[in-house]
Amino acid sequence: MKKISILFTYIMISLYGLNASAQLKMPQSSSLQTLIQEFGLGKVTVSYSRPNIKGRSLEKDLIPFGEVWRTGANDATVITFTDAVTLEGNTVLPGEYALFTIPGKDEWTIILNKETKQWGSYQYKQAADVLRFKVKPIKLTERLETFNINFSDVMPSSANLDLSWENTRITIKMTTDVDSKVMANIDAAMKSEKPPFYPAAIYYFENGKDLKKALEWINIAEAGDQKAPWFKYQKARIQLKIGDKSGAAQTARAGIEAAKVLNNAEYIRLNEKILTQASQ
16 A cells, blocks of 8 residues: 555656646747748748857857758758749759758858758758758848848849848848749739739839830720729829820829829829929
C-alpha cells in the first residue's frame, strides 16, 4: 500500500506540474512575426522569430559568420511564394522554403532549402538546397535592436526583401512576371459578356500599350456613365499622352463640371491638373 501511495503522489505531482505549465503564459524572448505581402498577382509570406541584441555583438555572439544561420530564432525562417518569382535573377517556383543564410563581412550567401520543418539549422542539409546566391551587406547608420525582415520599394513587378539587424542590412531584389499574365487576362476578359473596358484602358495607358485601343475602351466606359468624372479624367490622360491637347482640355473641363456636381474635390483637382498640362 505504501508503494501505491507513493506512486499515486508522484502521478498527482506530475499531473499538477503539467497542468501548471499548460496554464503558464509568458512572452517569448524572440517574438514570432508573419508577413504577407501582395506581389504581382500573388503573395509572398514570411514567418520567422525575431531575436534581440540585448547588449551583445552581432558578429561575435549572435550570428555564426561563415556558418549556416536560421535567419532568425527558434524554428527555421519560412518563406512562401504563391507565384513564380526571381530572386537576384534566379527563378524560384511557387512553394514553401526554409530561408537560411551564411553571413560574412563582405558577402552573405542566401539559401532556399526544401526542409521547412526544422528547429534552427542544426539539421540543415545542403543536399536539400533549392537555390544559393550571394549578396553584399549594407552598413546602416542606425542601430536596430530587433532582427527585422520586411518588404520595401514594392512595385507591381518588383520589390526588395530586406533582412536587417544591428547595423547591417541585406537586400534581396525580387521580380515577377506580371505583364504577360495581365495581358492574357485582358484578352480573355474582353471576350466575356461584360468586358472590363475601364481597368483595361488604364492598364494599357500606364504600361505603354496601344493608346488608340485604350482610348477606344475608355470611350465605351465613359458612354456607360457620362456623369462619372473619373472616366473623363482617365480619358483626358490618354488624349494628352496621344498628343491631342485640345481633346484632353475639353474632356478635362467636362470632368471638372461632373466632379462639381458630385462635390468630389479629388476629381476636380485631378481634372484641373490635366487642363493645366493641356494648356502648356
